[in-house]
Amino acid sequence: MKDQIKNILWTLRWVILLLILFLGFTLITKVILPGYNEKMTNRSPIVSIYVKNNKEYKRTDKINPEDFSVTAKHKNGKTSVVDVSDFTISKNHVNRVGKTTPIDVQLKNEKEISCTTKVKNHRDAILRFNCGNPNLKSVKATLYDNGELCFEGKGDVLQFENFPWLDSYDQQDDYPIESVTFEDGVTPVVMDNWFNGLETLEYVGKLPSSIESLNATFSGCIALKEGADWSACTNLKNINEAYSGCTSITKIPTVPVSVVVADKLCQGASELLEAPDLSKAEYLETAVSSFEGCIKLTKASMPPKLKIMSNMYSKCINMKEMPQIPETVYAMDGAFSGDISLSKLSTIPAGVITLDSCFSDCKKAEGEITINATPSSFNSCFNNAAIATKVNITGQSKNATEIAATADNHNVLVNGKEVIINN
Structure with missing residues (x-):
């Protein structure tokens, strides 16, 4: 009996010893060594990170750092998980257009280490319009539930008397068109009136390089705040009324070199603060009423070879300085009429033949x-001008006295002398 107990105790002792050894081994391999390795890994500098995010976001959804899985690669070749408190993301909402949105993920303490990933935009097609030319199905205008109208496919686009996407806009209150984009390969030539009167349009992507005419394309788009990027449009010639009546627009990119006509370009654009740069538009000849009624405009711009600028800056009530007028200009009737803040004047070139109400x-x-x-027509040139100030006409004009006499006061002089006004 004693021997049996002794054997049991001996066996139990070995079991306990083996259990202790097993627990010790487990502690070392599962806790101590991983902790040590993690500590050593964390001491090794991070050389790069990579990111995962498989979620899909609607425009109204918030993108949170917790949505991202960020892994750091260390100099010693090991990897570690980056805690959500140790990195930042560049955006909290997806872009208004496109299939994906690029997001920059950056380490807080090592800002030079970052990674760009793309998250999915929720974008379900609601309507599609076949609009290719000559093959109707080669291009489709697709309206998505995020408000994006995207022209997809390859080739030119058919012209319409009644544009199907505008008819849809009138009927689909649940999915108004808020943005317009173009896939590579879509090559419209004429886009006249495409979005005329589309009051919900807020954004337009880069315009295709194939475009030659934008006559009244965005006229009356009262929610549009910035003009589309047309820098690639090297054959663009006609931008008449392109942004007329866009009462929210504040900025328009530099006008391309190729443009020839820009009549009523921004007529009535009451929020526009500065005229688009026209200095590179060397073929632009006519700009009738281009900025008429741009009541907040403070800075003007002129193309180098302009010919007709009738009413170009009329009723720009906050413009204080008259720009330098190109020598090529011959029509200036009404050019600055109603500019009640205009004080500093410049030069009227020799070739000008009309100065009526200028x-x-x-x-x-x-x-x-x-x-x-020596203009042939100058009726009311200085009518109701220089009310409490003096303007002195100098230069080579042969009818300067008659021009000065269009004022209904004695404040417009010629070479420092008052002129006789015949009432």
């Missing part, structure tokens, strides 16, 4: 104006 109602006009032209 400075009418420019009540603050003052200082010297050089008129080298």
Whole structure:
């Protein structure tokens, strides 16, 4: 009996010893060594990170850092999981257009280490319009539930008397068109009136390089705040009324070199603060009423070879300085009429033949104006101008006295002398 107990105790002792050894081994391999390795890995510098995010986001959804799985690669070749508190993301909402949105993930303490990933935009097709030319099915205008109208496919686009996407806009209150984009390969030539009167349009992507005409394309788009990027449009010639009546627009990119006509380009664009750069538009000849009624405009721009600028800056009530007029200009009727803040004047080139109402109602006009032209028509040129100031006409004009006499006061002089006004 004693021997049996002794054998049991001996066996139990070995079991306990083996159990202790097993637990010790487990502790070392599962806890101590991983902890040590993790500690050593964390001491090794991070050389890069890679990111995963498989979620899909609607425009109204918030993107959270917790949605991302970020893994760091260390100099010693090991990897570690980056805690959500140790990195930042560049955006909290997806882009308004496109299939994906690029997001930059950056380490907080090592900002030079970052990674760009793309998250999925929720974008279900609601309507499709076949609009290719000559093959109707070669291009489709697809309206998505995020408000994006995307022109997809390859080739030119058919012209319509009634554009199907505008008819859809009138009927589909649940999915208004808020943005317009173009896939590579879509090559419209004429886009006249495409979105005329589309009051919900807020954004337009880069325009295809194939475009030659944008006549009234965005006219009356009262929610549009920034003009589309047309820098690739090297054959664009006609931008008449392109942004007329866009009462929310504040910025329009530099006008391309190739443009020839820009009549009423931004007429009535009441929020526009600065005219688009026209200095590179060397073929632009006519800009009738281009910025008429742009009541917040403070800075003007002129193309180098302009010919007709009738009413170009009329009723720009906050513009204070008259730009330098190109020598090629011959029509300036109403060019600055109603510009009640205009004070600093410049030069009227020799070739100008019409000056009717050019400075009418420019009540603050003052200082010297050089008129080298002898216009054939100058009715009401200075009517109701220079109310409490003096304007002095100098230059080579042969009918400067008659031009000065269009004022209904004695404040417009010729070479420093008052002129007789015949009432």
